Amino acid sequence: MTDLATILNAPTSPLDEARPESLEDLFNKDPLDLTKQDLERTVSYLRHARETFLREDAAKVPRGAKKTLTPVKVALDKTVTVNDLDID
Amino acid sequence: MNFQGNSSFSDATPMLQTAWDSTSIGYFKECPRKYQYMMVLGRQPREESVHLTFGLHYHKALETYDHYRSRGMDHSEAQLEAVRYCYTATVVRLGTGKAWRPWISDDPNKNRFTLVRSVVWYLEQFAEDALKTVQLANGKPAVELSFRYQTDIPIPTQQGETFVLCGHLDRLVESDGDIYFLDRKTTKHQLNTDTFAKYAPDNQMSLYDFSSTVVWQVPVKDGILDVAQVGATFTRFRRGFLHRTPAMREEWYVDLSYYLSQAAFFAEKGYWPMNDKSCGNYGGCPFRPLCSKGPEVRAQWLNALTVAKTWDPLRVRGDI
Numbered sequence: 001m002t003d004l005a006t007i008l009n010a011p012t013s014p015l016d017e018a019r020p021e022s023l024e025d026l027f028n029k030d031p032l033d034l035t036k037q038d039l040e041r042t043v044s045y046l047r048h049a050r051e052t053f054l055r056e057d058a059a060k061v062p063r064g065a066k067k068t069l070t071p072v073k074v075a076l077d078k079t080v081t082v083n084d085l086d087i088d
Numbered sequence: 089m090n091f092q093g094n095s096s097f098s099d100a101t102p103m104l105q106t107a108w109d110s111t112s113i114g115y116f117k118e119c120p121r122k123y124q125y126m127m128v129l130g131r132q133p134r135e136e137s138v139h140l141t142f143g144l145h146y147h148k149a150l151e152t153y154d155h156y157r158s159r160g161m162d163h164s165e166a167q168l169e170a171v172r173y174c175y176t177a178t179v180v181r182l183g184t185g186k187a188w189r190p191w192i193s194d195d196p197n198k199n200r201f202t203l204v205r206s207v208v209w210y211l212e213q214f215a216e217d218a219l220k221t222v223q224l225a226n227g228k229p230a231v232e233l234s235f236r237y238q239t240d241i242p243i244p245t246q247q248g249e250t251f252v253l254c255g256h257l258d259r260l261v262e263s264d265g266d267i268y269f270l271d272r273k274t275t276k277h278q279l280n281t282d283t284f285a286k287y288a289p290d291n292q293m294s295l296y297d298f299s300s301t302v303v304w305q306v307p308v309k310d311g312i313l314d315v316a317q318v319g320a321t322f323t324r325f326r327r328g329f330l331h332r333t334p335a336m337r338e339e340w341y342v343d344l345s346y347y348l349s350q351a352a353f354f355a356e357k358g359y360w361p362m363n364d365k366s367c368g369n370y371g372g373c374p375f376r377p378l379c380s381k382g383p384e385v386r387a388q389w390l391n392a393l394t395v396a397k398t399w400d401p402l403r404v405r406g407d408i
Contacts, residue, residue: 027200030188031175039168039175046208053322 092130096254096401101245103128104355107236107252109401110292113344116351117291118369123351124360125375131394133374139274141191142198146274146316147258149173149207151232154259158221158229167211174204196320197276206274206316206323213325219261219270219312224304230260235303236402241345244352251348254401257296266309268329269300274316283315284328294340297332 023045026038091097096107105112105127115123125131152173156166178191178200193199222230236254243249259270271293275283287293293311300308311330316323332340354360367373378386378393 023201023204026175027190030186031172031179034172034175036168039171042171042204043164043167043208046205047212049205050209050212057322 091128092398094127094130094398094400095403098243098246101352101355103358104243104245104352106243106246106249107254107402108348109253109255110295111399112401113295113347114291116347119363119366119373120351120354120360121362121379122366122373122375125378125390125394126399128355128360129390130396130398131390132397132399134393134395135374137374138193138195138198142193142195142203142318143274145174145177145203146206147272148177149203150210150272151258153207153211154221154229154231158231163211163215167208170207170211171204174200174207178203197318198274202318202320202323206318209323210272210314210316210325214314219263219268222260222262222267222306224260230304231258233257233260233304235299237299237303239341241348244349245356253295253299255295255299257300260300260304260306260308261312267306268310268312269296269308270312270314271296272314272316274318276318279315279317279324279326283326284313284330287313287330289336289340290330293330294332294337297330298337298341301337 023042026034026042029038091102091104094105096105096109096112098104098106112123112127115126149170153166153170156169157163161169179188180191181188190200224230234254234256236252239251239253241251243251257269258272261268261270277283293313297308297311300306300311310332312327313330314325314327316325362379364379367376367379373379375394378389381389
């Protein structure tokens with residue numbers, strides 16, 4: 001599990017800004033020619049992009065709301081129990 | 089030979105559908121005329137639905153992951169196979185050679201990139217999910233579950249015969265000793281408490297709920313729905329429960345028996361009336377351009393505005 005401090009203190013990485021263009025060569029490649037390394041690169045880019053998104057999303061303060069970082073922890077905490085689920 | 093080669097239709101009464109999935113039930117409830125175009129005449133709008141294509145690929149990619157995981161592959165390797173599916177399934181092969189072109193979507197929220205991203209992010213978020221796949225009595229994992237069973241709803245025009253219900257479920261999962269059916273949805277709308285309120289009542293989820301208890305003969309407590317909000321630059325997820333009491337299940341089933349009787353009546357008459365209060369739903373019915381023509385010229389417009397595509401609930405996955 002990635003803790004909050006690790007996420008917030010992570011150095012800026014070019015991968016943080018993963019956009020469609022950064023994987024463009026893979027999307028332009030015949031899928032039959034994609035290698036395992038290509039797939040791993042895809043996951044790596046998107047994993048970093050997700051962490052950037054979660055960090056930025058958590059930093060957004062809704063109008064009139066008190067700033068909280070809880071959503072980042074919840075979103076990155078992969079070990080959940082049924083009691084943690086949203087019951088609507 | 090079944091009607092139009094569609095195995096879900098009766099041999100004895102050609103235009104009578106006897107095996108129903110949530111898609112065909114939904115069309116009929118929404119508008120009998122739409123049902124006629126889609127199911128009886130086997131026509132679909134010329135323009136592809138980006139949402140349908142995206143939803144089918146999203147489901148299939150996560151199903152690919154579940155499939156490999158249930159056979160002992162670790163998370164990372166199974167995730168790569170789901171990504172491989174996304175790349176491979178979203179291209180069109182041109183001829184028999186190496187030529188290909190990507191699936192083209194002009195929707196900034198739903199395209200090849202956002203599909204791969206949504207699948208990877210979902211699997212990151214739920215990598216160590218507390219929900220475990222149920223092992224069925226036959227020893228197989230409860231993933232990619234197709235179901236089909238005979239109901240006790242009589243077919244009015246066919247003595248002694250009853251309707252069949254069928255469909256396809258993603259997974260049965262277990263947590264703290266309780267069993268749930270799990271389904272996944274994508275939306276462009278913001279996720280909040282209203283997201284799950286839309287599924288109570290809901291035809292598809294009620295069919296899954298009802299069928300889970302009938303087919304696998306396990307006490308299914310609730311449904312769990314993982315909804316993904318797919319944006320141009322992000323995908324968010326939210327998980328919620330879908331609860332049906334035994335009385336609610338019974339009510340859905342009784343209501344269904346009335347709808348199916350009505351479907352048999354329309355098939356016998358060879359006429360499916362238009363529900364013109366549904367034309368504006370879900371951003372507008374794709375058959376609206378056809379229905380807006382006069383009935384005397386509509387048959388001539390049918391070929392111009394639609395394409396032939398049979399939807400056979402007994403052969404294809406019919407819901408997303």
